[in-house]
Amino acid sequence: MCVECGCGLPGPTRIDGRQASEVSSPLIEDPHAYSHEHDHGDGHVHTHEHAHDHDHALGHGHAHGHDHPHAHDHPHDHSLASGSREIAVHQSVFAANDRMAERNRGFFKALGLLTLNVVSSPGSGKTALLQKTIERLQPVTRVGVIVGDLETDNDARRLRTTGAPVVQISTGTLCHLDAEMIARAVGQLDVNALDMLIIENVGNLVCPAEFDLGEDLRVALLSVTEGEDKPLKYPPMFRHAHVVVITKTDLTPHVDFDRAAAVENIRRVNPNARIFEVSAKTGEGMADWCSYVASRKAPGAGA
Amino acid sequence: MHEVGIMQSVLEIAEAQARTSGALRIHEIKMRVGRMTGVVPEALDHAFAVLRERTMAAAARLDVELVPGAFWCMTCAAEFESDDLIGGCPTCHEPSFDMRRGRELDVVSLEVD
Numbered sequence: 241m242c243v244e245c246g247c248g249l250p251g252p253t254r255i256d257g258r259q260a261s262e263v264s265s266p267l268i269e270d271p272h273a274y275s276h277e278h279d280h281g282d283g284h285v286h287t288h289e290h291a292h293d294h295d296h297a298l299g300h301g302h303a304h305g306h307d308h309p310h311a312h313d314h315p316h317d318h319s320l321a322s323g324s325r326e327i328a329v330h331q332s333v334f335a336a337n338d339r340m341a342e343r344n345r346g347f348f349k350a351l352g353l354l355t356l357n358v359v360s361s362p363g364s365g366k367t368a369l370l371q372k373t374i375e376r377l378q379p380v381t382r383v384g385v386i387v388g389d390l391e392t393d394n395d396a397r398r399l400r401t402t403g404a405p406v407v408q409i410s411t412g413t414l415c416h417l418d419a420e421m422i423a424r425a426v427g428q429l430d431v432n433a434l435d436m437l438i439i440e441n442v443g444n445l446v447c448p449a450e451f452d453l454g455e456d457l458r459v460a461l462l463s464v465t466e467g468e469d470k471p472l473k474y475p476p477m478f479r480h481a482h483v484v485v486i487t488k489t490d491l492t493p494h495v496d497f498d499r500a501a502a503v504e505n506i507r508r509v510n511p512n513a514r515i516f517e518v519s520a521k522t523g524e525g526m527a528d529w530c531s532y533v534a535s536r537k538a539p540g541a542g543a
Numbered sequence: 544m545h546e547v548g549i550m551q552s553v554l555e556i557a558e559a560q561a562r563t564s565g566a567l568r569i570h571e572i573k574m575r576v577g578r579m580t581g582v583v584p585e586a587l588d589h590a591f592a593v594l595r596e597r598t599m600a601a602a603a604r605l606d607v608e609l610v611p612g613a614f615w616c617m618t619c620a621a622e623f624e625s626d627d628l629i630g631g632c633p634t635c636h637e638p639s640f641d642m643r644r645g646r647e648l649d650v651v652s653l654e655v656d
Contacts, residue, residue, distance in 0.1 A: 323656055324570050324654050324655060324656040325566075325655060326652050326653065326654050326655075327560055327561065327564050327566070327652060327653045327654075327655055328651075328652050329556065329557070329649075329651060329652055329653060330649060330651060330652075331556050331560075331649060331650050332647075332648060332649050333549050333552045333553055333556070333648045333649065333650065334648060414545075414548070415545065416545065446581065447545050449581075450545075450580070450581075472629060475628040476579075476581060476628070479628065479640075508638065509628065509629055510640075511638075511640065512640075
């Protein structure tokens with residue numbers, strides 16, 4: 241378990257209750273699809289089935305009788321005097337996620353699908369904001385939703401009341417969504433029947449900042465109950481957002497929220513972010529926010 | 544941060560590279576970690592100690608080079624080092640949003656045999 245956020249090993253991620261690895265998607269090659277037979281001419285036929293993405297830990301050696309040429313970058317060897325040698329690697333840990341995210345982005349772009357990645361702390365009003373946003377957009381915009389949570393499908397059930405198709409990703413112990421989970425979850429949506437995809441990330445202000453999902457717009461929420469200094473305490477999450485939405489503004493009189501300081505703090509971390517102030521409950525500010533999202537979808541506006 | 548997940552990726556990268564070069568054991572993994580990633584080196588060490596078991600790196604050392612944050616100041620046309628995302632240029636105090644270093648999270652090299 242990790243020290244800062246309590247997130248565990250990448251665990252058994254489930255999509256709508258099924259093992260993520262069993263869910264098919266146009267963005268994922270089926271690892272079990274590759275199968276072939278050898279005839280050795282002596283009457284024996286045996287079938288190999290092998291996935292190319294599994295690892296054989298050394299010591300469990302079962303040798304494949306054929307070579308797979310490696311197309312990826314070869315390490316250069318520098319012999320060291322001691323008998324051991326150094327291999328240059330120069331590979332980013334995020335490379336695999338970033339590649340998958342770019343692939344998602346290209347896929348969404350080709351479909352003309354505007355994609356939002358909504359991030360915030362737990363309880364800052366993501367689900368309520370999305371529910372009301374979808375209701376307002378729906379008459380003209382067909383919205384699909386992917387919701388990430390450690391457990392339960394409560395948020396997914398709330399969002400389904402809008403009539404929008406919703407896919408639930410249960411991350412088990414992981415504190416964020418990654419690009420591969422999105423690539424798999426997309427397989428559960430009829431993407432050709434959608435104009436917009438909204439991803440509700442796991443409630444967490446630390447880890448989701450590092451994981452590109454392939455979205456067009458990253459939207460960070462700050463509820464007035466969290467206090468105006470949140471952007472200074474968690475700068476990466478606000479820095480990488482295109483849009484910051486201040487939520488639950490109807491509660492402002494009750495919680496000593498300094499609106500001007502909050503806006504200033506957001507500006508210090510991220511001078512370019514668009515800022516909206518909304519109350520999903522009273523509807524205040526919702527029209528501005530929704531027309532902004534709709535305008536990003538407008539023909540020719542790009543995303 | 545997600546040091547456990549990161550370390551799992553590091554070990555996957557290291558084992559794949561070691562295997563490709565025909566190595567049997569990994570003696571050392573060298574990483575570069577930017578201070579602006581939010582990764583906690585102690586948590587990384589801890590994750591490494593747990594996850595390296597039953598891998599080719601079971602007896603390996605982890606060598607982490609920390610990279611300080613560096614920003615470009617447009618006003619002074621100069622680079623300055625800072626680990627504070629919202630701190631400004633020490634000369635002109637203007638904030639900079641042009642980060643040049645500090646977000647590295649790389650496997651640099653391995654020592655194997």
